[in-house]
Amino acid sequence: MPRRDDIHRILVIGSGPVVIGQAAEFDYSGSQACLSLREEGYYVVLLNSNPATIQTDHRIADRVYIEPITVEAVERIIEKENIDAIEPHMGGQTALNLAVKLKKAGILDRYGIKIIGTPVESIELAEDREKFYEFLLKLNEPQPARYKIRRENFEEDIAAIPDRPVIVRTSFSLGGTGGNIARNREALTSMAESIFRSFDVDYVEVNESLEGMKEIEYEVIRDSFGNCITVCNMENIDPMGVHTGESIVVTPSQTLSDIEYQMLRDSAIRIISGLGIQGACNIQFALSEGKYYIIEVNPRTSRSSALASKATGYPIARIAAKIAAGYGLHEIVNPITKNTYAAFEPSLDYVTVKIPRWPFDKFSVDRTIGVQMKSIGEVMGIGRTFEEALMKAMASLDNSFATSIRLRLKDDDLWALIEKPNDRRILAVFEGLFRNFDIKRMSRLSGYDEYFIHKMNNIVKILRNIDLGHIPENLMQLKKIGIPDEIISSFCGIPADEITRYRIEKNIMPVYKRIDTCSGEFEVIVPYMYSTYEDEDEIPDLKNSVMIIGSGPNRIAQGLEFDYGSVKAILALRDMGYKSIMLNSNPETVSTDFDISDALFFEPVTPEYIVNVIVKTSCSGLIVQFSGQTGQNIAKRIEDILGRSIVLGTSTEDIERVEDRTTFSQTLESLHILQPPFAIAENENDTVKKALTLGLPIILRSSHVIGGRSMEIIYDVDYLAERARDVFTVSRNVLVSKYLENAIEMDVDFVSDGSSYSICGVLVHIEEAGVHSGDATMIYGPDVVNKKVRERIERIVESLVKEFRLIGLSNLQIAVRGEDVYVIELNARSSRSLPFISKATGVDWVRLAVECMMGSPLRPMRIEASSYFVKVSVFPFSKFQDMDVVFGPEMKSTGEAMYPGRTLPEALRKSLQKDVRSVLITVRDEDKPRILETARILQEKGITIYATAGTSIYLRDHGIKAQTLYRIRDRREPKILDLLSSGAIDMVINTTEMSTGAVRDGFRIRRLCIMRGVPLIMNINLARAYADSLGDVRLEYREISEYLRVEA
């Protein structure tokens, strides 16, 4: 069947900002889909509000709209671009929901738009719980039993439910978790009673709980001819009850017999065919003792399909896009072998293990995991055995798991960690093995199949025999099992880098095997590789190529933005005629797409694995600037192991000088560059003393931090003492710096060649200094920085470039008070804001930086903004029940959106994505005078103002009409919480005391805003900016390049 010629201009919808449960994997699938469709000659228009994505690049799509993902925006784009088809399966739930909304709004019919790929009817059937239940019933496919407890028939209904664990649901979800578990009838009775007491519902829905069963997923592809294949299956090591995004997952399944494997495969194909899927989808099963249940179907590409694509080498999204274009599976060439077809099922001759990356090193929240996703990213380890894959995955996490697998806890606490799902369960099982805990009991309590624990025991058995004080004689054997040098180091006490050096000397080196989808049965063209310690090496000739390391798992402060840089850098190298090598461990990325680089090494981003590749390939250079803080932290170690320099761009010595807070501050002083007053403290007492000398509030900073960890504004002495103690557990010295109040922070990205520089752009934070630059709302636009400040920034950049011989990209954070410019931080690498500024300026800064790194001189240029671009952060508050919604120097956001406008109000208004007719104002006393102007503007625009008692009186005293609302403790009506719950309030302006302790009052208000999606403005400056954007503001949606032209 030839490609469809009834469609020409296709709109691909992206997934928007990175949030928990919907992240970089959709940049990967979206980019693949765009490229795949363009390859077929279609004109591809992309909509995504996330500027950090690679898909919002003109190399990926013909036309790019970085605009809100709304019905209104899509309708305008359809008109402007003459769209005749929409591909909504590549942008997660966001895109899928939008497609359904477009259909309901009649827009698809009105414009004659075709949804390509899986039809909307199939999406609805798979997504609507009721319809899907009926559908499975008709197919006679097993699913968890369902019961209802009716209010009027309570006793009888309860009696009819088996006395086993069940999940209790109401017609609305309790706190967004999807349901609560009742372990037995007694618990169920009391839970149901309490629901009927508290809520006005007629019935409670009860589902049989599948907790504890094996959870198995299949990735399925079906074409429009009805041909259906499974790309692979995946086995969750954590049993049912833990979200698959939170589970450790192995591909292919390890403990399923052929009978079980095929039973689930048969069911998957029956269901997917029954649903009429045309493209990719994911189906999840629970399996226990030969019986299975269907959990759900995702009728689109997903996190799992990205993982499956990387685990098998079968590019699901690319193939799904071809299917959407009309092709059959047997007509599509397998892009990895280039001599077989997409109609086959990959066979794997290796094992992959995925481990989620949780933000518990950043957030002090409950570490139990379950049906609600809390992880931000993930890593994948590939090995020839489960042991090897698991150890590589752990090494990739870039947290304490990577350096030690022991847990120093009491036996009882260990058993508790084994039983209750949490991020450290895998470590607890390891530790249990070291303590000879009973394997059967650990298996029973954790739900891990005994097989996996036996395999883990193979690791423990060999580690146990390592002596302290020397490099083990059986090093080769340890490496064959897959144990990283870091872990060996933690047992023998010899530094890991020394072990690595020794290995190279003794030629104890890995070989590289290829991922080929076919277990070696066919010749493979593409070098997609992983290391293992075996006989045959399949590494191609990569001499004189340049290696780029990625940033590992997405986590708070280090995510998609760095992948953008990596991919753009590879493309730049290719254009310049260099061969490129990519090394990364994150399956959710575009950089780990085997099509991007000349050779892909799917390996942990740690010195050991990087050095191995450098030695084996004799590559000529290493780029670390797109690896985030990870690269900065390990660049020096890599060169020390090699005994020579290899890092391109700013040298490792200069990176060290920039990274060391103390040296850096002293250097600034010698350059006569302003910085907040600081002192260096060597211990706890010294810290307190120096802090008091500088005067509170102060900020404590230690070297080598990611996203400002161990950093906080400190207002009171008691807390200062506590924090000083904490800091010295991770650091030898600490920089105590004065917190600049009432200053404006700015982010300056620049490219330089060691002497010349170009400023990419200056992003101005709307919030005062002190809010982490990753969390702040920022503006790029004409005249947002005054001329004097701009000149001072240029002078500072110039002297920093020369002093630190900065080559490539750098990011400077400054605080501006009046016309004084204070340097807060310099990073000699690509930054989080770089993709944003690249999109906002239309300049390929990464290419210019790579050219500098490769030795070309920079031709300085000056870029003037011609439109406004607002960067808005998104936060994971709704996922963490116990986390307060306050901002500070510790970063909390997971992602960002960009909203462009010809005017600032237009840009800001886009970020709201709704009409605002009423605003609640509740601000602390010192902010009251500053809120007046905002309130006046709101009043002029006819917006209803609600305020809490104090604020209300203040506003009325100043001639602004405000309706008073009351807190719970006031025992008066109307209550804030009632109005918020009923949806009567469209926006909340709330400022809190910055000191800890005083933040609890507003907790419930803020939490309710988050849960109900009410815009919450927590900063006076931001409130003022938003006030202008409310009311009658005309919105226009434009191709990104239109914003770059100066309006005539």
Next chain:
Amino acid sequence: MKRYLITEDGTVIVGSGYGSPVTGYGELVFTTSMTGYLESLTDPSYVGQMLVFASPTISNYELHKGVMESQRVKVSGVITRDAHMELPAGSLGGDFDRFLRDEGIPAIDGVDTRFIVRKIRQGGVLRAYITDNPEAVKDFPDPMNEDLVTKALDSTGIRNIKGNGEERILFIDLGSKKTLRDMMLNHFSLTVASPDSDLDSIDHYDAIFVSNGPGDPQHPSLKPVVEFIRKNLGRKPVFGICFGLQIIALAYGSKTYKMKFGHRGSNHAVSDGRRVFITTHNHGYAVDPDTIGDFHVTERDVNDGTVEMIEDDMMMAVQYHPEASPGPHDTRWFFSEMRRRTDAAKR
């Protein structure tokens, strides 16, 4: 314990031995199936061959006797990367190591199996030994010259088995898999006959079926079977799978050839040009497409074009294994289609 895998091109691979300490010999082939290790090991089509598992993880779930495709392990040696020895015994009363020892089959673990797979892919199948005594290895005779079918059979002679259908099939057993017979019995009753029996003496059957089996279909020992099929073409419906398809094609006057390294795995796509089926393959020989006789080739392998299904008014055969085991069940319609055609021929 150290054990050696020695191939005819002189390659010596060292691994750790398990299973029986005897020396094993055979044609080295690989399967890319990721599940069903016990089904594969007991598949009679592997007689004369030593099996390399491309999937590194073997014996990763319990051994269960119920899934054996014949009464014994039929490969003459097992080559693995990471066979697991510590699982509970399942219904077989012993772990994997013990099981292979009891079966008298040598095995070697810790081998770079991907290297061997790639070697076979590039150079074709290889003859090889698994041995503890590398000095003893001298010549490499071709196992395909032997009468492998006789070795593959668990029992010989003629026996009647009642199934879920009135129609009776003359089931010529060249080393059939248990699942194949079970699938047939879902639709038919069978008269199972080994190739050495007097096929002409059997009557009262509605159709003929030729099973899977090991080795070269043009082996002299199979001449009488080919001749018997030739006589019955057009008179009774004739069906077959795998080796059976090759025998039937030979009866039409087609030729078969030895493939470079064959198809063995659970992921091979075959297509009629529109529909695609993922099928299980286990064959080292195939029908020469230039010698197609008086029948139609209705399905081919998507990747290399191998003849996968042949049909005529009274004949239907597939090169793949619709009974699967191990592998996908996409083509189990083949059995009901045989039933339909048998019914139609009777009327």
